[in-house]
Amino acid sequence: MSAYHKVTKDIVEELKQIVGDKHVIFDDEEKMEEYSHDEVAEVKFHGMPEVVVKPNRTEEISAIMKLANRENIPVTPQGAKSGLSGGGVAAIGGILLNVERMNRILEIDKANMMAVAEPGIITNDFSAEVQKEGLFFAGYPMSLLTCYLGGNVAENAGGGKAIKYGVTGRYIIGLEVVLPSGEIAFFGGKRVKDVTGYNMVQLMVGSEGTLGIFTKIIVKLIPLPKAKIDMMVLFEDLQTAIDVVPKIMTEVGVIPTGIEFMDQLTLETCCKHLGQNPDQYKNAGAFLIIEVDGNDEEQVLNECLDIGDLCTDNGAIDAFVAQTPADQEKIWALRRNAAEAFKAISPRQSLEDIVVPMSTIPRVLPILRDLSKKHEVFIPCYGHAGDGNLHATVIKNPDHTDEHWQDLLPKVLTDLYSEIYKLGGTISGEHGVGSKLKQYLPLVLGKTEIESMKSIKRALDPNNILNPGKIFDM
Template sequence: MRYNPVTPQIVEQLMSIVGEANVVLEPEKMEVYGRDETSEAMWQHMPEVVVKPENARQISEIIKLANREIIPVTPRGAGTGLAAGAVPMLGGILLSLERMNKILEVDRENLFMVTEPGVTTGEVQRTARAEGFLYAGDPCSAESSFIGGNVATNAGGNKAVKYGVTGRHIYGLEVVLPNGEIVTLGGKCVKDVTGYDLVHLIVGSEGTLGVVTKVYLKLMPLLPFVADLLVPFDSVEKAIKIVPTIMTHGGIIPTCLEFMDSMSIKAAELYLNQKLPYSDAAAYVIVEIDGNTERQVEEDYETIGKLCLENGGLEVFVADNPSAQDRIWKARKCYAEALRMISPVYCMEDIVVPVSQIPRALEAINGIAEKHRVKIPCVAHAGDGNIHATLLREDRDEHTWHEVKDRVLDEIYREVYALGGALSGEHGIGAKRKGAMARFLHPAQIDMIKSIKKALDPNLILNPDKLVDVL
């Protein structure tokens, strides 16, 4: 597909839509929009212009203009992605949603929050909590990621074990389609089978099928009692094997069930500049329990703690107040930042397998790391089978790094698919995993994705060069 450049005349039209102050052309100001949290230079590319609309109408006009002129448009939230999904790989217009940052409504009667896409996930959580509700979406990047980006990638996060990923909490969307039409899909009805499920076609589509401008989020009653457990283990095998044991024992559903290996623990300790308990352990398992009564929560964490100790846990640390809980979670949530201190360039993967296959998946990853003499620290949303395995470049030269990385990733992906898994649990495909998806997904599925893309976006202007090559 051949796209046209952004000319001075196009810039003038963009300024007439959003105002001169909301069009960015200076290279030094655009630089931040040419990358996300993916550390490799190959996944960085500058836009030709950055535009900051404030409503759906302005986005509609921008999309219509881009369609007429055949110019690529890349929607972008906070830029916290890890798959180059919001990087303008083909240049063109970068559509930043940062000004659309309002919470529009908290509907206490129907338990819904309506928000624009540029609100941080953390603000959504705090607003819900202040009203006595829970918004259960909880990616580790909650304080920086936008809710629109969570929708685009169907983000998972820590609480997905019990409450599900982002899409489970989305009942309606306002979307600007690739032809510029503004449409509302779904809304506040909790049941709706009127036609295809178009809401969840958009959720997880990574900005390739429409630009989300309004989100209807389902809220839940806030359970009053929460406790967190930190359990160190002297071997990775013991730590990861406890996961299916916990998940299948006695009907207890943890809110969170996380895993960290030794390299990740050490990196967090270095980053936080503080001593962690049992920091010489081979692995941590972190478990969160919530409930309606203090007694129920105590019984549940005592049961899980006993299971852990019976299966090789060295000790069980219990945190039942916000300060202690925050100390437990800091180490897990700083994972990406901590690894940068060890290796500024790395490749974070987002593989997912059935929960019962997590022990075999981690065993395979460790074997591949030893075979190729690379370091691959791992953390996992273990309760839902989502493993973040991160290849560290360390002191390898560029050529050697890419050779080793390509071999290692191919072997990891093959093992994952042999275990019934998939490439991505929550970070998305973006530009980074597009080639791998073409290799590992069934051709019929690829054709379905291409057909949907071409039907909704015949000029292929919206976030092109992501997910699949349509032409």
């Protein structure tokens, strides 16, 4: 890593010529600070770039990558910095390439039910625009009000609707990519079927900014569902709530759009953070947010009623139905703000992203309880119960010193990941490995698997210029 060259004033001049003076930040730590971290709380995963560049066109990114290869300088692509694995952080300095200016929707192609967009568009803005045409982008990361479409593709973002609609990659069918060499490639296209060679689109999806920089994204859309109902179901304890989740699908026979869960501590913390009164939720010990959508209002309502009955038969103490957009937003705001709410009360925490086969979800809770007891830390839990992706959050015990916490956290995580692996699970369902999880990769992937990934990286990026040190060290 030390073989990389530093960014000199001459290189900054060249960068300015490529993107324009206004779009380069150099020698100004105050301005660069906002680009030095994503949403990972731990400071050791933050990193100050040597220079920030904000290109506006594919050709500019191509020129930057060619310059970086010539001068042997690392480049880190960055979107909205909402990432939770440190992937978009210039961990070892070099050039930080932020795509915030590339935020246009280039086309909404109604006849083909597709849209072409640049990577810097905010996901929610993209969704809102296609909805105006009666079309639906099913990506719904809880950060959708801030994160970018390009970041979603790079992380293969999941979110609140993955159980019914799948994750981002399912909707990405074409990508313009600047390769690490600076060459421009177009993989895929507006074709629903395409087996002409390797599926490079899906190799790029989830590559965490290590294999190429996306500059145009073709998104497959579906018709916008006409009806949607959200429910909040209250349970005495988390185990009872979690136990009911697989039954919703197997016994009622409905795949909801989303099934999110929160434990009591999460709900209280979110209520406090948003100024909502937690008493309205009757001191319940656990909560499911269930969304059902479809085209027939009556059918959606009936499905919700069936799910409500099943929950009541299986220990639910109450259920609220939210039919108006305002009530729906009130419920979802609680869930969307969980990560932020915990970060506000304790910056010494690690937001986890474990994922297990759905049927084993109930077995995760005793593991968390045991680890919490063994290591004397708090591990509140919330997440996407419907797809097995649980955001357990390890929070420092206020009685412990910071030094103890630094020493303890890797032990807690090693224990947690080892147990999750035994259930057939893995360490990240949607946040990616980045720099945060890379030391734990060998716990869940063998040498052959990691070496195969490294061969792909070597083939596309022989100089290891693009986002080095993410996912694994070369």
